[in-house]
Amino acid sequence: MADLFLDDSPQPAGEPAADAPLADRLRPRDLSEVIGQQHLTGPEGAIGRMVAAGRLSSMILWGPPGTGKTSIARLLAAAVGMRYEAVSAVFSGVADLRKAFAAAEDARKMGQRTLLFVDEIHRFNRAQQDGFLPFVESGAVTLVGATTENPSFELNAALLSRAQVLILHRLDAAALESLLLRAEELEGPLPLTADARAALVASADGDGRFLLNQAETLYAARIAEPLDPAGLGAFLQRRVAVYDKDREGHYNLISALHKAVRGSDPQAALYYLARMLVAGEEPLFLARRLVRMAVEDIGMADPAALTQCIAAKDAYQFLGSPEGELALVQACLYLATAPKSNAAYMAQKAAWKVAKDTGSLMPPMNIVNAPTKLMKDVGYGKGYTYDHDAAEGFSGDNYWPDDLPPQPFYQPVERGFEREVKKRLDYWDKLRRERG
Missing domain, CATH: 1.20.272.10 (Zinc Finger, Delta Prime; domain 3)
Structure with missing residues (x-):
């Protein structure tokens, strides 16, 4: 199960306004209210252990949208008595980071530690990411970054070496159902049949924020009769699957x-x-x-x-x-x-390696080209056997360089058409042995 989450606004949690979005009114007020990320927030989880010790290390929260990254960052600061400051890589630049670091330094002089939450941290370029390093190393800030992208691809190795990567789970059906139950405690029953309710949960594709936004739309519409799945589909839009072609x-x-x-x-x-x-x-x-x-x-x-x-x-x-x-x-x-064989693939790899390792070995003289009289006189092409004239269309001649013994690159398997190929190769090997 995954996390009940907060909104993405940059200020620490207070009492939301009565007309605030449903997702904001349902945000957890304490880490103990976070559901589904127990592998992180529970007593044996990385976050649970850090909170129990009263001291945080820098971390990167990696997970899909709507799974609680911002919520956990907010609640962490409160749990250990740290000052909370947040920036978004989407809306912030170097000047904003400088202000945040300066404020953290001032707070540090007053004996106050700062948790700096950086949303969408992967959107900062490499140089901007490097700018965090001295402040993290000096202890001016404890960095908590949030990303939906694989940190190993998107974040500097230097930054990753100074932060622990914590993976948040995608919300499963049970976690999403828990969100709906909390919404119903606040707003009343949703106008849905049981099947439509299941369809609503499935439509969220693991994103709790999206689910609550959909529920809020249903409440606002004041629907008199419960909707069935078809009615729900006509009324609401399905969440587009998370998919970036270069991610x-x-x-x-x-x-x-x-x-x-x-x-x-x-x-x-x-x-x-x-x-x-x-x-x-x-x-x-x-x-x-x-x-x-x-x-x-x-x-x-x-x-x-x-x-x-x-x-x-x-x-x-x-x-x-x-x-x-x-x-x-x-x-x-x-x-x-189809029947499977990677024999050609393995043969390519082996042949490429031998070709690189052996350099410019000369083919045997019997199969090299002899376009001039001089080349013929010095032995180019001498002794070549035209296979079509040989018994069974097979001469059994040697085609390997003198300094390279025959190599078994291609090893067909006993599957599909390759079974027949193997029979041919075995037969030709037998003829070679017989003809010396």
Whole structure:
């Protein structure tokens, strides 16, 4: 379960006005009221232990929107008797940071420690992030940063080394239901059937703030009869899934799609493909990734997989969206249900390594080109056997440099078409041994 949260305003919690937003009126007043983040705020959690000790270390709160990052920062300051100051990377610049640091230094002289909360800290550039370091190191501020993005990608290593990264969980259905119950204690029953209530919770996609905003809209409308799911859908907008094409969510989903295909689970593969397309991913990006899966994870076990993916790309470009997306679905299902082999992928890696390690070895003389008389006279091409003239169309000649023994790069598996390829290779190896 995830956290019951506060609003994002920069001032410490006081009694909200009667006409304040519902989310503001329901914010917790103490860390003990925070629900669902017990792995952090409970007695054995990192935050719980720090509060019990009465001393905080700098930290980065990483989690999805609407899961309580701002709430925890506010309540932390009160819990340990620290001065609270907040800035937002969206609205603040260098001048605002200087003012905050100066105020913290002045407070420190008066014996007051400062908790500096930085919302959306990942939006500060690298140089601005470096500006925090001397004040964190000197103890002028205890930094609590909030981010929805993976800190390892978005924050300086120097800053991360001075702060503990704490991960907040996405609100699950039980936590969201708890939010609705608290709202109903304040405002009365929601005008929803049981099924519509479940749909409302699902529509929030783990964002408690969004859920309470939706509930507030329902209360404001003064609906006489409870809405069913269809009525609710017509009345409210569904939350758009959290998905940035250049952020962690993008990479998580494409990784999940690739691994589901590799693991031969067409149902899960189709789910992740749908997740990305519904969220607005560029279909041709997905077509490119499907091509990569075809050659990396299927390869010669089913050579038609690559043809299917190229055809799907062509079909999408010909039809456009949404009709062309069905071609991507077909390619995805084909890959997930195809026999798997990474033999070609492993062969490439091994061959590339040997090519780099061995440098400019000369091929054996029998297979080098001999376009001039001089080259023929010195032995270029001498002893070459034209395989079509050999028995069974196979000469068994050596094609490796003199200083490099034959390498077993490609090792086909006993699956799909590659099973037949393996039979051929084994047969040719037998002929080579017989012919010396």
